[in-house]
Amino acid sequence: MTGSNRTVSVFAGVDRVAVLLYVLLSLVGMAAVVSASWDETSENVFSFSHIYVKQAVWMFAAWVVGLVVLLLDRSIWHKFAYYAYGLGIIVLLATLLVGDKVNGAKAWLHFGGFRVQPMEFAKIAIALAVARFMSEYSFSISRAGDLFRLAAIILVPFGIVILQNDTGSGIVLGSFLFVLFREGLNKWICIPIIFIATLFIVSFLISPTTLLLALITVFTLSEGMMNRRWRDCIRYAAALLLSSIVLYLVLDALLPGGFDYYKSLLIATLLSLFVVLWYAYRNNLRNIYVSVAIFFLSMMFLPTSDFIFSSVLQPHQQKRILNFLGLLDDNYNVNQSKIAIGSGGFFGKGYLEGTQIRYNFVPEKHTDFIFCTVGEETGFVGSIVVLSLLCMLILRLMRMGDRQQETFGRVYCYCVAAIILFHTFVNVGMTIGIVPVMGIPLPFVSYGGSSFMAFTIMVFIAFSLDASTRKGLPTYGGRA
Amino acid sequence: MKGHDELRSPRAVILRAVVLAVFGVIVLRLAYIQLVDDRYGSMARDNFLRYEVQYPPRGEVFDRNGEYLVQSRECYDLMVIYRDLPKEGFDTLRLCDVTGISERKLERALADARMRPRVGSPVFKFLSSEEKLRLDEMNVSGFYTVPRTVRRYPRNIGGNLLGSVGEVSREMLRNYPEYSVGDYIGTEGLEAAYDDELRGENGYVLRDIYSRDGSRDTVLKRSVPGKSVVCTIDARLQQFAEELMRDKVGAVVAIEPSTGEILVMASSPTFDPEELVGRNRGNNYMRELNNSRHPLFNRAVKSSYPPGSTFKLVNALIGLQEGVLTTRNVYPCNEGYDYGRIHVGCHKHASPLGFYYAISTSCNAYFCYVFRNILENDEYGSVKDAYDVWRDYVMSFGFGRKLGSDFLGERSGYVPTREFYDKRYRRSWNSLTVLSLAIGQGELGCTPLQMANLAAIVANRGYYYIPHIVRSVEGCDSLDGRFRERHYTMVDTKYFEPVVEGMWRSVNVDGTSRLAYLKDFDVCGKTGTAQNPRGEDHSTFVSFAPRENPRIAIAVYVEHGGFGSEIATPIASLIEEMYLTGRIERQWLLDYVKNKRINYPMYDRK
Incomplete structure (x- = not known):
């Protein structure tokens, strides 16, 4: 192995690309926090009263x-x-018991001058525990007893966090599904969980067309993934789209105003299912039957979500979801956030020039809505840069996991990747209105000392585990 | 290697696809809202840009000597954008204290603003500069001020003449697209007549609400200030006339005969135009509206009075033109005119009498003869046909129709038509039936403006210029051409001189108008005493001076003032004296006029 003979140094075997991505992300985050909290009237630029100075120290x-x-x-x-x-x-x-309430969530501890959100650090511990448990020699992913114990490891902190009223952080734990799937959890357990969760929210969506298009895309993608018949999948999607448009034009010409695009698309889709079934039968591809079934189910599922919604969720959560779906009209925060990002255009308005940010139209602009700063001031280009950095870091972490020799390291790396992915999706998603508002930070970019510190520790443990693998060193005693 | 195998694990590949899909969804959505959907740019601008109307200063009005009749004074309207109000609330009490708005009004204004939360709604008007500064210090987000101008009247005269400025009504908005909500518009008098010139054009600005100095404002359209207007009115004379008319009901109109420019147009009672400015406009307006003497009614152009004996001038001129009367005609008068059961009374004077004395002493009987001669002229087949001819003559003097001045609200008065009498007398009428027209009584109605115009016609020996109140508008080379055209009557110029002689004698020799005598100015005048069914006779006087190259023609009408010489003559004479000499020598006459009390039971009765 390369490097095994080198003198052991701090960076020996460490994935430099990953570290570079981390450093770039923290610098980009720093720049965003500076912009979000810039005060042009301030005399002392480096005063400790400024949020960005605190962030720099952190x-x-x-x-x-x-x-x-x-x-x-x-x-x-x-x-x-x-x-x-x-x-x-x-x-x-x-x-x-003794925490502070911030924005309704009793999830903060006070240490002298600063506040810490313990859940940020607890995520590391949970990831480590999950990794340790799954790497036990006796553990089998297909055994029900082991699965229940694993579920308990995840659900105990989940329960506490829900009691803290910090739903956002709790839902992050759902990202462990990602890891379980990687470790061989039956996909027919994973997929329904994901669909039920997604549909639950998406079923309210304003536009049924969007919903249908999303479903078709997802199922076509998953089929392509499962059967590796990408060409057929692309053909199918293209044919469906084209035929639906033609159908729409024809129907609209015949019955002006009688048909909208959604109906045409629905008809085209339902008709296409017969073709799909015939295709599955001819090629003996069973998973397609399952997909078609779930596709049907997901449309049947829509009416029932109303019950769960009103009986299980708390009022403010209901409100957020309704706001998200555009059914309530006081989604001021998300509106302003969308305006900020949307008005950024391709190149943005220029650093420190964002009107939505400068004039305080965006709420929580340096924490949960930090992405607005990026979107408004650096536009589509800047957003893509930030998202690319995050995406590459996630893929890098997954690659680190895949090249681990031990289950422990692999699971842990995947846990980190999953958590960062989930944070990114929810955080950015809520600023652009595709996810309901949940108060969780954008990793490495949002202002917040404990969050930044926790994510740093989290990824550096992964880097460290990866480094020892590449140096050929055993990560822990007996099993090397 | 195991690691290599793991990398090829299909699940690892699927998860990479999931990661890419998640980012793909985000990127697609970003692309949509940042690149495709272009609403957000304007929404962001709407957030911090405020569309503001910039109101131009209204044009100012000068009198004929360059003195301010109407000035513009700066004030501010308080506006609010509901959406921008501080979420945590603000100190309403302090705001009320600073601006002087009542709490109740503020609440109501805010409730209105809530209906349209994104646009500026008016809260309170007419803030002074100091109030505006104190408000700026408070710095409540959502509130801002818009500069406006309000009117100021240095002499506090000419309420009816100048009119007032008010906010444009819904009705106007519907009918005239050039006005927009909140605009000020002249509602009466000069302000209304010359609104197009005075108003100016609104400007529009996009204001960055977060930049205090306005450096980031975008001017969409600059406001164009209103044009100033030079009036034909003589402010000092107008004020003097209003003083003389105080406590009397009636009107004074004075015209410069050589141009048709109106020197004085006073309606009495009048009101202080300052009353109709600012926050109390509504209350004051209602108070004036409910005043039983109707100060808001501009008697100078709107009331229709019987002209009385002053109308004898017209009949004399028609008679001369028609050849049924010469200056040598002599008629008897036995304290009146009798024909059958008809009796038209007259005062005691020498009889029989000639043409000049008849005008000078205003003999009723003489003009009954004249009038009958006109109507019973054999040249026209019947009395009725002759009546039509007579009516045409009268109309050519500007009676019975609008003169077409630039002053809005002018009324036409009334000269009865043949059909009118046909209807009233069931077709059986003759010169005796309508005999009261001979002495300006009966159904005749004319405005003081028309009477003053008559004085101007006689002064000019046969023609007039359309009376007007504006001499020039800033930036316009010349006045409307119609004001520079001579309008001739149907009576030849040569017939005017005898009438002028009669009017001159009335003042200077032996007539009823001797109070109007002014040394060195050959004043000509004709009194009128108009009977009316509502009480004491109306006192009226038309006059011009000097006899040659007249500089002023005037008509005074005082309701229920008694004989013409009793009050109308002195008022007219004093105004002439003031205009021609610049001062008043006859203090006794001034005192007499000011102390003269006239009772108006018909107005003041409750």
């Missing part, structure tokens, strides 16, 4: 902590996974 502190993580013995993460988990649960419980 950022450098986190970099130091990241180095420390790399310096630590790589076996301790496996060794102390359960202790960390236990500590995490205790701190979460303590927060539930």
Whole structure:
């Protein structure tokens, strides 16, 4: 193995691309926080009262902590996974008892001058515990008992966080499904969970056309993925789209105003299903039957969501979902956020020139809605840059997981990738109105010391585990 | 290697696809809202740009000597954009204190603003500069001020003449697209007549509500200030006339005969135009509206009075032109005119009498003869045909029709038609039936403006210029051509001189108008005493001076003032004296006029 003979240094074997991505992201985040909290009237630019100065301090502190993580013995993460988990649960419980309420969530602890959100750190502990549990020799993903215990590891902190009224952070734990799938969880468990969760929200969507198009895209993609018949899938999608448009034009010409595009698309889709079934039969592709069934189910599912909605969710959560779906008209925050990003255009309005940001139209502009700053001031180009950095980091983490020799490291890396993915999707998604508002930060970009620090530690543990693999060092004792 | 195998695991590939799909969805959505949907750009601009109307200063009005009749004064309207109000609320009490608005009004205004939360709604008007500064210090987001101008009247005269300025009504908005909500518009008098010139054009600005200095404003259209207008009115004379008319009901109109420019147009009682400016406009307007003497009614152009004996001038001129009367004609008068059961009374004077003395002393009987001669002229087949001819003559003097001045609201008065009498007397009428027309009584109605115009016609020996109140408008080379055209009557110029002689004698020799005598100015005049069914006779006087190259022609009408010489003559004479000499020598006459009390039971009765 390369590097195995080198003197052990801090960066030996560390994936430099990943570290570079991390540093770039934290700098981009820094720039965004500066813009979001810039005060042109201030006399002292470097005063500690400025949010961006605090963020800079946190950022450098986190970099130091990241180095420390790399310096630590790589076996301790496996060794102390359960202790960390236990500590995490205790701190979460303590927060539930003595924590501070911020924006309705009792999820913060006060330490002298600054506040910490323990859940940010607890996520690391949960990831470590999940990784440790799944890497046990006796663990089998297909055994029900093991699955239940695994579920308990995830659901206990989930329960506490829900009690803290911090639903956003709780839902992040759903991202562990990603890991379980990677580790061989039956996909017919995964897919319905995802669809039920998604449809639950999406079924209210303003435009049925969008819903239908999304369903078709998802199912075509998943079919392509499962059967590797990409050419047929693309043909199918193109044919469907074309025929629906032709149908629409014809029907509109025959019955002006009688048909909208949605109806034409629906008819075309339903008709196409026969072709699809015939295709599946001819090629003996069973999974297509399942997909078609779920496709039908997902449309049947729509009427029932109303019951769950009103009986299970709390009023403010209902309101957020209704706002998200455009059924309530006080979604001021999301509107302003969309205006900010939408008005950015291709190149943006220029750094520190965003009117929505400058004039405080965007709420929480330096924390949860930090992406508005990016979108408004640097436009589509800047947004793509930030998203690319995050995407590449996630893919890098997955690659790190895949090249791990031990299950522990693989699971952990996937956990980190999943958490970052989920945060990114929910956070950016809510600023552009495709996800209901949930108060979770954009990794490395949002202002917030504890969040930045926790994400740093989280990824650096992954870097550290990866580095030891590449150096050929055992990550922990006996099993190398 | 195991790692290599793991990398090829289909699940790892699927998960990579999921990651890419998630980012793909985000990127597609971003592309849609950032690149495709172009609403957001304008929505962002709407957020911080405010569409503001910039109101131009209204044009100012000068009198004929360059003195301010109407000035514009700066004030501010308080506006609010409901959406921009501070979410945590604001100190309403302090706002009320600073601006002087009542809490109740503020609440109501805010409730209205809530209906249209994105646009500016008016809250309170006519803030002074100091109030505006104090408000700016408070700095409540959502509130802003718009500069306006209001009127100021240095002499506080000419309420009816100048009119007032008010906010444009819904009705006007419907009918005239050039006005927009909140515009000020002249509602009466000069302000209404010359609104197009005075108003100017609104400007439009997109204002960055977060930049205090306005450096980021975008001017869509600059406002164009209203043009100033030079009036033909003599402010000092107008004020003097209004003083003389105080406590009397009636009107004074004075015209410069050589141009048709109106020097004075006073309707009495009048009101202070300042009353109709600012916040109390509505209340004051209602108070004036409910005043039983109707100060808002511009008697100078709107009331229709019997002209009385002043109308004898017209009949004399028609008689001369028709050849049924010469200056040598002599008729008897036995304290009146008798024919059968008809009796038209007259005062005591020498009899029989000639043409000049008849005008000078205003003999009723003489003009009954004249009038009958006109109507019973054999040249026209019947009395009725002759009547038509007579009516045409009268109309050529400007009676019975609008003169077409630039002053809005002018009324036509009334000269009865043949059909009118046919209907009233069931076709059986003759010169005796309508005999009261001989002395300006009966159904005749004319406005003081028409009477003053008559004075101007006689002064000019046969023609008039359409009376008008504006001499020039800023930036316009010349006045409307119609004001520079001579309008001739149907009576030849040569017949005017005898009538002028009669009017001169009336003032200077032996007539009823001797109070109007002014040394060195050959004043000519004719009194009138118009009987009316409502009470005491109306006192009226038409006059011009000097006899040659006349500079002023005037008509005074005082309701229920008694004989013409009793009050109308002195008022007219004083105005002439003031205009011609610039001062008043006859203090006794001034005192007499000012102290003269006239009772108006018909107005003041409750």
